[in-house]
Amino acid sequence: MPQKEELVGQIEISQEQFGRWQKTLSNVSKFTEVLTNNLADIEHISTTFQLILAGAVILNSSDIHLEPEEEKTKLRIRLDGILHDTVFIAPPLYNKLLSRIKLLAGLKLNITDRFQDGRFTLQINSGQALQIVNNAKKPIEIEVRVSVLPSEYGEAVVMRVLNPQSLLCLEELGIREDLRAAFEKEISRPNGMLIVTGPTGSGKTTTLYAILKKIQNPEIKIITIEDPIEYHLEGISQSQVNPESGYTFASGLQAIVRQDPDVILVGEIRDLETAQMAIQASLTGHLVLTTLHTNDAAGTIARLGALGEKPTEVAPALNAVIAQRLVRMVCRECHEMAQPTPSEIKEIEKEIADLPPVVRETLKAKNLTKISTIPRAKGCPKCNSTGYKGRIGIYELFIVDDEMENIIAAGPSIADLNKKAREKGMATIKQDGFIKVLQGITTLEEVNRVVGS
DSSP: OOOOOTTTTTEEEEEHHHHHHHOOOOOOOOOOHHHHHTTTTTTTTHHHHHHHHHHHHHHHEEEEEEOOSSSSSSEEEETTTTEEEEEEEOOOHHHHHHHHHHHHHHHOTOOOOEEEEEEEEEEOOGGGGGEETTTTTEEEEEEEEEEEEEEEEEEEEEEEEOOGGOOOGGGGOOOOOOHHHHHHHHTTSSSSSEEEOTTTTTHHHHHHHHHHHHHOOOOOEEEEEEESOSSSEEEEEEEOOBBBGGGGGGHHHHHHHHOOSSEEEEOOOSSSSHHHHHHHHHHHTOEEEEEEEOOSSSSSHHHHHHHHHOOOHHHEEEEEEEEEEEEEEEEEOOOOOEEHHHHHHHHHHHHHTTHHHHHHHHHHHHOOOOOOEEEEEEOOOOGGTEEEEEEEEEEEEOOHHHHHHHHHHHHHHHHHHHHHHHHHTTTOOOHHHHHOOOOOHHHHHHHHHHHOO
């Protein structure tokens, strides 16, 4: 039977085909095995490509990497932030696969010496990719962002899989109960600016979208400006920057304010003009949500200062900053609870002793300060022998009250801001990670890997 011709910009996997792969691709080893068997069939490159995409969705992979080497191309997938090798692809097949990806993503086939990026839509009609809309089952459309980069042995490709089913509610992010109560109070305010910080891949966009889902209701208007739009949210006006036409974060913000929004989401503050526009919007009756790349919450003030903004302008606009990282959770199937070593007990006790009194008392009330056992990662087929499955956020929340506003306006150092925030009840990212160790959610090794020992 001839294969169905696919539209540029969209690829579809049938219900029968995806259902069959769902039963087979239970872990990375199975995915590698099935993919290896399919690589021999060079004439059906579309099926091979569908298998790669289906495997990424089924295994909940965030990225697919195709990395040319001297004699072959390596395919890797990223699970829970960690890359896993799968198969090597011979040059003839990779050339066909590369052309297929470029065609779908709307990229130029004859350009091989310059960076290109694009996107396409993956439509899946079965199993875990079905959603309920108006009491009917509808296929979920998954956006795939494509980046093609010339390298020593050919063009390297990274495909980011933006599965809308990975979007979480605020209650599912892993924010501590006491922290979430304070956080929800901040996002319910009618104006001001809330900034989510952290490095690339720390879940900032997921947190912003969870906030939008929490506060969205028919009585308010929410407009976003993003680069690019990663997930499409129903009932929210989303726009994407287009520098070629002059629609940047700064100019877009200026236009959005004239649309009478209540809440504005700015994908990222990258320059002084955007920072100034966001601050101005927050001071004129809008709740502004945005992201910034900093190592911790207190570093936000210094980062805005490095862009050229004055502390006296930042202080009255800022409601709160939440800094975050993602840590892997121990596999619930194979992990074990073990007695910590003396050095581990010393390390945990030090962080508990430095916790704000309110947080420490909460831990005592839950009987979590007695360090008898902590989780150890082992490894089984269900977690691809890593000992971990899934990720959760670790956070610190920097709240700007009247006293903190005056301190920020005076231009303090990051160390002084951190010290004052901790005096006022802020637990650090690392301390939040250690709390999750005591709760049996992750390991000490994982927290130290992500945050630093």
